[in-house]
Amino acid sequence: MKTLVVPPLVTALLLAASVGAGQQPPVLTPRDSAFHALNRLAYGPRPGEVERVAQEGVMRWIDRQLAPDQIADGDRAAREREFRVLHYDRGDLAQLYLDAQRERRERKADTTADQTPGPVEQQGRRLAGQLAELAVVRATISERQLYEVMVDFWTNHFNVFLGKGADRFLLPDYVEHVIRPHALGRFEDLLIATAESPAMLFYLDNWESVALGLNENYARELLELHTLGVDGGYTQQDVINVARIFTGWSIKRPRQGGDFEFHESVHDEGEKQVLGVGFQASHGMDEGIRLLKLLANQPATMHHVSQQLCERFVSDDPPDGCVDDAVAAWRRSHGDLRQVLRAIFTSPDFWAPGTLGGKVKTPLEFVVSAARAVGADPDTNPRLAQLVARLGEPLYLHVAPDGYPEKQDAWVNSGALLDRMNAAVALAAGNVPGLVVHLDSIVSPSADADRLVAALDERILGGTLSPNTRKVLREQLADVGDPLQARALAVGLAIGGPEFQRQ
């Protein structure tokens, strides 16, 4: 056997672990499984939801989540109607962009004018704020939880930065008509939809890439981030040829609605080769479609995207097993994302004891799970989205094309943790303006510490409350006589505490 040099800290950990050696791994109770599934496939349980899912049977609930169209979602649909951003179609947004540009030009040309943004630009900003809040509201109240989780996943995988020029006005359409329709569909369809989207064409500069002035930006990110992955076995020459294939993939002028448009006249007419596959000359836009289909079904793509899905659903550093399961399902189903996800959720790695509670929530996951835990009913006021931004994840505002990171080291730092604690206290105390919370759905007001602690453990923390947290909560509640204050303090500490940061 090879000798391993093990640092002392690790030795201690291994010894601690070996105390349990010989025992069977703990079998998950239906409640444990339900809590785990609700933390990963959903944005955490609402009070009482763990019991409901446990009763239904967790696998049955998972299968229902994989068919979101069959899940009634009236509350979300009703709330969505209040968001004005959804009333604008592509043409309206293009017009708004033109108006904002004109307003800006006029303002800047007039040195005596007040240089604060004019009404149209402000309207644009409000829409952007609404777009972010809409994402948070959907995640909070939708019954189609897995679907909303996947919308967030793809929004990051195919990231577009709202702050880049016209993208402020292109993003609403991108979310509604590119990401959402394909979030649980086939990867290939989603990939093609993003490639043809004005938002992506503008963000990664492909709209201005022409045969005699190649821009490689989109081509590079398509290979590195969207499909094959950085070690996916492509060369710089492949990047150039991909860029050549996409020359002419552009956008109509805003005045003509700003839709996708293929410009034959600036397309590179030559022959190309990508990953050793030949693309005959003069096949216009078909070359790009063929290339996207080729990329969508490459083993490297299957592995890269499956790895990322497993990072999201299983572990920051997922075991090979679940990734292999996902890849196999991908191959079998030709990239049917529901099959790929189902393979992950039925993989032993997903249910392994070490997986439970092994991930730290992202700011979005933290805020939404907290809002759900306190029975919040958010409206169009962008407060929750602002909270997510404050914790470090302003939605649609990740500058780089890689999207927000999934791993905990990006999110856990001392300032961010204090902010989470503050957010938890404010939420529990009903101090987030514009946000109605229903603590009664957790427990009625009470000064009985034991009763409060038991309710928190059962209704919010899925039975994961540690003895230390129990002890500290009891001590803190001991001298609080007012039942309302006691409850708010208990809920605030529970949501701001360490157990709730995990999932």
Added chain:
Amino acid sequence: MIISRRVFVKSGGLALVSFGLDPLFLARAAFATNRLSGYPPNRPVLVCLFQRGAVDGLNMIVPHGDALYYRERPRIAVPATDVIDLDGYFGLHPRLAPLKQWWDAKSLAAIHAIGSPDASRSHFDAQDYMEAGTPGVKATPDGWLNRYCQHDRQHADTPFRAVAFGPQLPRILAGSAPSLAIDDLQAFGLRAPRLQPAARDRLTRAFEQLYAGSATGLLSSSSQEAFHAVQMLQQLDLAEYRPTNDAAYPRGRFGKAMLEIAQLIKADVGVQLAFADVTGWDTHVNQGASEGLLATRLGEFGQALAAFAQDLGEKLRDVVVLTMSEFGRTVRENGNSGTDHGHATAMLVLGGPVNGGTVLGRWPGLDPAQRFEGRDVQVTTDFRDLFAEILARHLGARDLSAVFPGFTPDPGRFPGAIRG
């Protein structure tokens, strides 16, 4: 005991994931073991300021001795009579007048024609490259200031080692080494309803106990850093702070950030790196000359830097302030009396260790033949050469190639911003 072979192989012999631990946690734990007691009071400090939006280097450090400058900018050139002359050729924008005394005291230098070897004129790409420290490479996961912290650990004894002033940790400080983002120094920590100090202290204690007893992994080490920082700040009388030497900070976000940086440095809590943003430099339209949009921004900028230097007094001996911006602007003014995205710009270094009173870097001139793509000031100093010099000569960094991967630092190319 049985550990599956795969977990062993995958994580190099350590089945950490299943214990809720992770390599980053181990990295942080290693940082924690380096704690010293007390901080040497004369520890070198670096303050990095990012002028987001691409500052017009030519109207900040003005080549007033060059007729081409006036020919190319008929409406926005700063008249030679207004420029504060530095060396007969270059001069300060008049609104930077408060900085002249530091120039004369040889504590302020400018580096002209500095920038990125990457040609991008996209704000966000160029900012990303400058903060990652890897021009042209987007996949770099962390920022160069954070990488410096990772490789130079003897200072990792305080939660205030690296502090960014702003709501979020900037890209430049992203990474595995601990760093703090502080939006408002006085409000850092737990906030209680109606600002009751007793309630705040109680919440702080409660959360501290929760995390001390129940948190694992990174949550544990980060929360320890957080409460350590809160505790240290509580011992300072932040609300009562008065700048010394009658230093007058300008109103607004940037002035406040500079004041708080000075406050922390003077409090001896162990700040080694501080970072702040200053925005509003994207002057495409009506940027003005001696007066106007850019002048207003430079006025606030210069006043804040001067107040900071004044306020630090003796302490400025150990401090270097470095300003940076993602790129410069076109030599020729555009049709809207502004300037468009260009290439090289100018950066400033201010502080006791600075080799001040000179404009450093090789000046390529404004002649169209010498310009980048015929329009912009050419980059003759890679920004990494300046950053690397400051890290090496001011902070004593040893492993520069780890901080700037893919770049071979060569002292022969250092612009000479730090006194030898």
